[in-house]
Amino acid sequence: MTQANQQNGNETPVVYMENIVKRFGHVSALKGVDFEVRPREVMALLGDNGAGKSTLIKTLTGVHTPTSGQIYFEGKPVQIRNPHDARALGIETVYQDLALVNEMSIGRNFFLGREPTRQFVLLKLLDMKTIANQTRKSLADVGIRIRSATEKVGKLSGGERQSIAIGRAVHFGAKLLILDEPTSALSVAESRKVLDYTLNAKERGLSVIFITHNVHHVMAVADRYTVIRHAEKVGTYNKGEVTFDDISDLITGERLS
Amino acid sequence: MLKLFLSWFLVKVETGFKGEDTLSATKLSEKATTGNMLNLRSLLTESPMAPPLLTLIVGFILFSLFVPHFASMRTMTGIINAASINAIVVIGVTMLMISGEFDLSVGAMVAMGGYIFASMTLDGGSPAVAVIATLAVTAVMGGINGWLTIGTGIPSFIVTLGTRSIYRAAVWIVSGGGMLQAAEKLPIYEMFSGRLDLINNLFERANFRTVTIWALLLGLLLQLVLTRTRFGNQVFATGGNPGAAMAQGVKTKLVKLISFTLTGFLAGVAGIMTFSQFTTVFVATATNLELTAIASAVVGGTLLTGGVGSIIGGLIGILIINMLRTGVVLLGLPSDNFEAIVGVAIIGAAIINEYIRRRS
Numbered sequence: 001m002t003q004a005n006q007q008n009g010n011e012t013p014v015v016y017m018e019n020i021v022k023r024f025g026h027v028s029a030l031k032g033v034d035f036e037v038r039p040r041e042v043m044a045l046l047g048d049n050g051a052g053k054s055t056l057i058k059t060l061t062g063v064h065t066p067t068s069g070q071i072y073f074e075g076k077p078v079q080i081r082n083p084h085d086a087r088a089l090g091i092e093t094v095y096q097d098l099a100l101v102n103e104m105s106i107g108r109n110f111f112l113g114r115e116p117t118r119q120f121v122l123l124k125l126l127d128m129k130t131i132a133n134q135t136r137k138s139l140a141d142v143g144i145r146i147r148s149a150t151e152k153v154g155k156l157s158g159g160e161r162q163s164i165a166i167g168r169a170v171h172f173g174a175k176l177l178i179l180d181e182p183t184s185a186l187s188v189a190e191s192r193k194v195l196d197y198t199l200n201a202k203e204r205g206l207s208v209i210f211i212t213h214n215v216h217h218v219m220a221v222a223d224r225y226t227v228i229r230h231a232e233k234v235g236t237y238n239k240g241e242v243t244f245d246d247i248s249d250l251i252t253g254e255r256l257s
Numbered sequence: 258m259l260k261l262f263l264s265w266f267l268v269k270v271e272t273g274f275k276g277e278d279t280l281s282a283t284k285l286s287e288k289a290t291t292g293n294m295l296n297l298r299s300l301l302t303e304s305p306m307a308p309p310l311l312t313l314i315v316g317f318i319l320f321s322l323f324v325p326h327f328a329s330m331r332t333m334t335g336i337i338n339a340a341s342i343n344a345i346v347v348i349g350v351t352m353l354m355i356s357g358e359f360d361l362s363v364g365a366m367v368a369m370g371g372y373i374f375a376s377m378t379l380d381g382g383s384p385a386v387a388v389i390a391t392l393a394v395t396a397v398m399g400g401i402n403g404w405l406t407i408g409t410g411i412p413s414f415i416v417t418l419g420t421r422s423i424y425r426a427a428v429w430i431v432s433g434g435g436m437l438q439a440a441e442k443l444p445i446y447e448m449f450s451g452r453l454d455l456i457n458n459l460f461e462r463a464n465f466r467t468v469t470i471w472a473l474l475l476g477l478l479l480q481l482v483l484t485r486t487r488f489g490n491q492v493f494a495t496g497g498n499p500g501a502a503m504a505q506g507v508k509t510k511l512v513k514l515i516s517f518t519l520t521g522f523l524a525g526v527a528g529i530m531t532f533s534q535f536t537t538v539f540v541a542t543a544t545n546l547e548l549t550a551i552a553s554a555v556v557g558g559t560l561l562t563g564g565v566g567s568i569i570g571g572l573i574g575i576l577i578i579n580m581l582r583t584g585v586v587l588l589g590l591p592s593d594n595f596e597a598i599v600g601v602a603i604i605g606a607a608i609i610n611e612y613i614r615r616r617s
Contacts, residue, residue: 083503083504083506084506087506093504095500095501095504097500098498098500098501098504099501099504100498100501101493101494101497101498101501101502101564102497102498103493103497103564103565104490104493104494104497104564108490108493108494109501112490112491112494112501112502112505112507113491113502113505113506113507114505114506115487115490117486117487123481123482123485123486124486124487125481125485125486126485126486126487126489126490128485
């Protein structure tokens with residue numbers, strides 16, 4: 001089995017994380033991990049629970065700051081101190097449970113944090129018409145059909161919720177989309193939809209990091225795989241280079257790289 | 258007998274929802290036009306104020322039928338007057354609860370506001386300066402609650418349980434323990450809670466006060482802020498799913514800090530209204546108001562866990578609680594039963610609200 005070479009990698013990576021170390025007290029969560037995502041690729045980030053994949057992603061999204069190491073975004077060294085910095089760069093994350101507010105409508109969720117307003121006497125009021133129309137139109141653009149933007153998110157299925165969160169990130173111009181276990185809680189049919197939207201995002205020029213501990217969920221869409229185990233990177237592999245069994249073994253450590 | 262009556266009342270309220278379909282449908286018809294064909298059930302859940310409104314109407318009809326002298330202008334204005342000052346506190350508490358936090362110190366802040374406003378106006382100072390100073394102090398007190406909650410990460414329930422005692426002690430220190438009383442009604446008092454003769458002259462035996470107009474204006478304004486502004490949208494998101502809100506760039510700590518400060522500000526307004534109406538303030542003014550305020554919010558459809566609720570619902574909630582209290586008095590039951598009635602109302606409302614929310 002060969003490590004992924006640099007073919008198709010002549011373009012500047014969207015993100016390059018170099019020798020990332022993260023320690024919590026005397027526990028090493030990351031022991032010098034290199035990680036790279038190229039333009040318009042779906043990178044699967046695989047590892048067992050507690051392997052360190054979440055910690056790695058959280059240093060990229062500003063939830064954690066690395067103890068040492070450097071992150072480059074589109075070739076430039078960057079400091080990502082908080083989620084705001086990550087968003088400003090164009091890094092959007094769709095968390096499994098933290099994507100949408102169930103008690104709020106689809107439209108209000110879609111524009112949360114960037115609500116369009118219009119002046120009304122002394123108050124700036126929400127532009128409800130724009131919210132309703134724009135939400136429906138934008139989601140339709142990425143292939144997601146909704147009945148009404150005023151419908152509560154809590155009434156939707158898990159897959160529909162994930163899809164709307166992905167559609168929102170794509171619409172608001174993300175360059176790098178991070179999906180954190182997007183299919184773990186979904187039925188097979190619903191997972192398929194989410195995978196379709198993932199490919200749709202790639203076709204629109206985005207790069208995607210697809211985090212999962214289940215290889216099944218990502219085989220259909222991933223261009224490359226990065227496997228993390230015990231706070232270290234096992235390796236990065238191209239699609240077609242490795243079989244399903246190879247990757248499963250690498251995740252569990254039954255086979256070493 | 259009371260228990261029997263109340264259980265029957267609650268059953269009536271529940272079955273009453275089906276009987277009152279057309280009413281709620283017409284009240285909320287403008288909602289239906291914005292979306293697709295929404296059914297009644299989603300109308301009830303879309304608008305958290307629909308269930309308490311039905312409770313108020315059904316309760317009023319029942320009391321009118323069975324309680325002597327209930328359906329009179331005198332009784333109704335009495336209920337509304339008793340609710341109006343507290344309603345101003347309920348507005349802030351409801352907003353804060355939707356953002357996911359509590360404030361148990363509002364009663365002490367009302368008393369503090371009353372003292373500051375009273376002493377400054379009784380000294381012959383400018384009423385405008387007195388109002389501004391009062392509201393500044395109580396807003397800062399509310400802000401301190403927020404700052405402590407956000408800064409320490411301790412639940413606001415605990416933080417404000419502490420400041421509830423601290424602020425009450427501060428009232429004691431500021432006042433020296435004495436009562437303040439106005440010998441004459443200054444024009445500023447009349448403006449805030451004088452008789453509303455313009456309307457009273459229209460109805461026989463009516464006794465409306467200006468404070469009701471203030472409470473309604475503040476309620477409508479903050480309902481608009483809550484449902485139709487960027488800040489309001491972020492209040493719902495902060496209470497409903499703080500993680501999701503933060504991930505979208507919502508500054509949840511700032512949203513909470515503003516909500517705490519607003520709650521203190523409105524408690525100050527209520528303090529000003531209290532002194533304007535009764536022309537007295539003492540250390541024990543507005544004791545236990547915090548529980549009535551939370552009860553009103555819950556009866557009005559606000560969830561204790563945050564993310565769901567409405568200001569208008571909270572105002573209806575305080576009306577329901579005052580209606581029950583008045584009804585108990587007019588029935589000739591011992592006044593010890595007041596609190597039991599409020600307790601039954603809270604639990605009953607919580608059950609009904611949860612039932613309707615889940616059925617959606």
